[in-house]
Amino acid sequence: MAEKSGAEILVQTLLDLGVDTVFGYPGGAVLPIYDALYDHPKIKHILVRHEQAATHAAEGYARSTGKPGVVLVTSGPGATNAVTGITDALMDSIPMVVITGQVATNLIGSDAFQEADTVGITRHCTKHNYLVKQPSDLAGTLNEAFHIATEGRPGPVVVDIPKNVQVAEAEFRSHNGKVNSRYQPQVDGDFKAINEAAEMIMQAKAPILYTGGGIINSGPKASETLRELAKLLGAPVTSTLMGLGAFPAASEQWLGMLGMHGTYEANMAMNRADLVVCLGARFDDRITGRIDAFSPNSKKIHVDIDRSSVNKTIRVDLPVIGDVGRVMEQLLAVLKGRKFSAPDYEEWWARIKGWRATNCLDYPESKTEIMPQEAIRKLWDATHERHPIITTEVGQHQMWAAQHFDFEKPNKWLTSGGLGTMGYGLPAAIGAQLGDPDALVIDIAGEASIQMNIQELGTASQYRLPVKIFILNNEYMGMVRQWQELTYESRYSNSYSDSLPDFIKLAESYGWTGILIEDPADLEAGIQKMLETDGPVLVDCRVAKLANCFPMIPSGAAHTEMLLTPEDVKGTMDDNAKALV
Amino acid sequence: MHIKEEQVERHVLAVLVDNEAGILARIAGMFTARGYNIESLTVADISADHAISRITIATNGPPHVIEQIIAQLDRLVPVHSVRDLTEAGPHVQRELALVKVAGKGENRIEAMRLADVYRARVVDATTESFVFEITGAPDKIQTFVGLMREVGLVEVGRTGVVAIGRGPDSA
Numbered sequence: 001m002a003e004k005s006g007a008e009i010l011v012q013t014l015l016d017l018g019v020d021t022v023f024g025y026p027g028g029a030v031l032p033i034y035d036a037l038y039d040h041p042k043i044k045h046i047l048v049r050h051e052q053a054a055t056h057a058a059e060g061y062a063r064s065t066g067k068p069g070v071v072l073v074t075s076g077p078g079a080t081n082a083v084t085g086i087t088d089a090l091m092d093s094i095p096m097v098v099i100t101g102q103v104a105t106n107l108i109g110s111d112a113f114q115e116a117d118t119v120g121i122t123r124h125c126t127k128h129n130y131l132v133k134q135p136s137d138l139a140g141t142l143n144e145a146f147h148i149a150t151e152g153r154p155g156p157v158v159v160d161i162p163k164n165v166q167v168a169e170a171e172f173r174s175h176n177g178k179v180n181s182r183y184q185p186q187v188d189g190d191f192k193a194i195n196e197a198a199e200m201i202m203q204a205k206a207p208i209l210y211t212g213g214g215i216i217n218s219g220p221k222a223s224e225t226l227r228e229l230a231k232l233l234g235a236p237v238t239s240t241l242m243g244l245g246a247f248p249a250a251s252e253q254w255l256g257m258l259g260m261h262g263t264y265e266a267n268m269a270m271n272r273a274d275l276v277v278c279l280g281a282r283f284d285d286r287i288t289g290r291i292d293a294f295s296p297n298s299k300k301i302h303v304d305i306d307r308s309s310v311n312k313t314i315r316v317d318l319p320v321i322g323d324v325g326r327v328m329e330q331l332l333a334v335l336k337g338r339k340f341s342a343p344d345y346e347e348w349w350a351r352i353k354g355w356r357a358t359n360c361l362d363y364p365e366s367k368t369e370i371m372p373q374e375a376i377r378k379l380w381d382a383t384h385e386r387h388p389i390i391t392t393e394v395g396q397h398q399m400w401a402a403q404h405f406d407f408e409k410p411n412k413w414l415t416s417g418g419l420g421t422m423g424y425g426l427p428a429a430i431g432a433q434l435g436d437p438d439a440l441v442i443d444i445a446g447e448a449s450i451q452m453n454i455q456e457l458g459t460a461s462q463y464r465l466p467v468k469i470f471i472l473n474n475e476y477m478g479m480v481r482q483w484q485e486l487t488y489e490s491r492y493s494n495s496y497s498d499s500l501p502d503f504i505k506l507a508e509s510y511g512w513t514g515i516l517i518e519d520p521a522d523l524e525a526g527i528q529k530m531l532e533t534d535g536p537v538l539v540d541c542r543v544a545k546l547a548n549c550f551p552m553i554p555s556g557a558a559h560t561e562m563l564l565t566p567e568d569v570k571g572t573m574d575d576n577a578k579a580l581v
Numbered sequence: 582m583h584i585k586e587e588q589v590e591r592h593v594l595a596v597l598v599d600n601e602a603g604i605l606a607r608i609a610g611m612f613t614a615r616g617y618n619i620e621s622l623t624v625a626d627i628s629a630d631h632a633i634s635r636i637t638i639a640t641n642g643p644p645h646v647i648e649q650i651i652a653q654l655d656r657l658v659p660v661h662s663v664r665d666l667t668e669a670g671p672h673v674q675r676e677l678a679l680v681k682v683a684g685k686g687e688n689r690i691e692a693m694r695l696a697d698v699y700r701a702r703v704v705d706a707t708t709e710s711f712v713f714e715i716t717g718a719p720d721k722i723q724t725f726v727g728l729m730r731e732v733g734l735v736e737v738g739r740t741g742v743v744a745i746g747r748g749p750d751s752a
Binding site: 119120123124127128131148182183306307308310311312315575576579 | 603607610652661
């Protein structure tokens with residue numbers, strides 16, 4: 001059998017695994033791998049401008065295509081720069097494999113140039129990680145890495161490869177993606193538990209489906225199954241931030257997102273329900289509000305592929321461990337087998353109708369300023385028929401996008417939910433555009449967040465990606481300012497975006513088209529111009545500076561204590577509330 | 582504002598893991614990262630081919646935290662199984678300690694007498710010191726070390742707890 005270098009084995013194994021796109025940045029400790037890539041044009045390498053962006057681009061690629069994102073960075077600063085995106089992928093369960101260069105094995109521990117303890121640093125922000133010490137271990141390790149990243153609850157896996165391992169040779173036998181792995185998560189739900197769940201559903205008078213990112217991770221089929229299950233049940237459906245798109249927003253059964261900036265009807269329904277069916281969500285603190293007041297009168301079923309999510313924050317009556325798509329299929333089969341026909345939940349829907357009547361997403365209109373919510377609605381009006389992929393940064397614009405941009409399909413909404421990483425949106429949009437070159441991809445951004453990875457304008461230019469950036473520019477780190485207004489008597493400590501660049505000129509300097517929208521009367525025309533312009537476009541949309549994102553459950557409050565309008569805000573917060581996240 | 586603390590209980594866990602580089606750091610790090618306590622931790626490989634290690638962890642926390650500790654351990658890729666011996670029922674816990682005492686006259690005689698009562702063995706002796714080896718449940722060791730403090734304790738080394746369930750079944 002022919003011997004190959006570690007770098008050759010790596011590239012060959014990536015090809016065997018079906019990898020066609022790698023996001024990366026070269027450096028000393030990965031030069032052998034880059035040299036091997038030179039001979040393999042089948043793998044498209046996307047050169048980013050900063051390693052953090054490589055990880056977010058890989059996340060965007062993974063979230064929109066369902067395939068794992070692959071990252072290649074050098075040792076030391078290459079690896080440490082990637083840590084934020086790796087952590088982001090862990091928090092949002094995004095399948096990703098990050099290949100990092102490392103100094104030669106004989107130099108490890110000697111504080112060599114560009115040495116960092118990558119395996120140590122990434123131990124707690126990866127699902128698993130490896131240091132490969134022999135080229136003969138590379139193929140097996142990479143196969144297992146991809147298996148772990150994509151199976152069970154997806155997540156990031158780091159494979160750290162010392163430079164001498166890339167150069168040294170070993171016999172290579174293709175695994176062709178076949179793994180005999182020690183990691184075999186449970187996919188099918190326990191039959192007894194499924195039956196019990198069906199029993200609980202049949203007895204419920206006020207059930208609600210609370211869905212999450214797990215449904216997106218399970219694949220498009222899971223979204224179909226959810227629609228079928230919801231139809232059979234006739235129950236209301238709400239979702240976390242990460243789960244948006246799994247259930248169509250146009251459905252009568254859709255209540256909107258729940259949680260801190262969720263709708264009044266979704267949160268009230270969660271509070272008053274007698275059965276909560278949690279499907280691929282994890283009772284995150286942004287969802288529950290005050291724990292002891294969370295859905296106090298309901299029985300709770302929790303479907304999750306990760307056992308450690310069960311009873312972590314909220315105690316549930318029935319855990320079902322398994323892939324949420326598969327479990328929903330099993331549940332459907334049992335319900336149909338029992339000739340289940342849902343009652344019309346007349347009283348339950350009547351109450352929900354009452355909550356809906358608050359029209360909690362209404363916002364004040366203005367003829368002089370562009371209201372940010374209005375900008376998102378207009379963006380939706382102009383684009384929704386094309387089912388665009390929307391990415392966001394983190395902050396007010398993200399929540400407004402979640403509230404006002406309606407999704408009908410999964411894999412169209414890419415946002416940093418768990419970690420809340422500013423600077424996610426632009427690289428994620430680049431990754432999504434590479435995954436689907438014909439899609440309309442728009443990064444809804446804020447003027448502060450966009451600056452955290454603004455250098456990626458160059459990446460989009462280089463690969464001629466027609467990404468659109470729509471900045472809601474209010475000259476503030478809006479969410480920080482909003483919390484300072486609500487919690488700290490409007491003492492706006494360091495939340496003003498001073499010394500902003502001229503975004504139009506900045507865009508133009510990278511070869512983008514820049515469009516400025518200042519007047520509400522120009523909003524629709526500005527959006528049209530963005531859509532009609534070929535190539536990448538950055539829109540600097542100046543919006544009302546002091547608009548707040550409502551509705552909102554303040555820190556430490558219950559679902560029933562939502563602030564619907566600025567008039568609901570009274571007094572200041574006590575220390576217990578201030579100390580909460 | 583004050584930070585509240587919850588009632589805790591002690592549990593002994595037996596964890597079977599792949600004997601690979603970094604496994605101990607992975608487990609110990611998971612405890613610190615999530616704010617769990619480790620009372621003691623022992624590890625050694627136990628299979629004929631040295632592929633599997635058994636880690637015994639004595640930990641404490643409120644019941645919901647213990648449940649999370651087990652789930653969090655179980656999801657680590659190199660972890661094969663986690664058994665809560667405290668929950669599983671009757672089990673044997675043992676710990677070994679080496680205890681050095683120095684002194685002359687009455688203290689030396691008293692140390693020897695106590696060692697005899699606690700079935701500690703002398704593994705080293707000079708005219709002015711002893712090293713005792715004692716095995717037992719952690720509270721027995723604790724008591725013995727406490728007594729030795731009064732008769733010239735110089736230093737003590739403890740292995741931490743190893744434990745195994747009673748009866749014919751394996752963990």
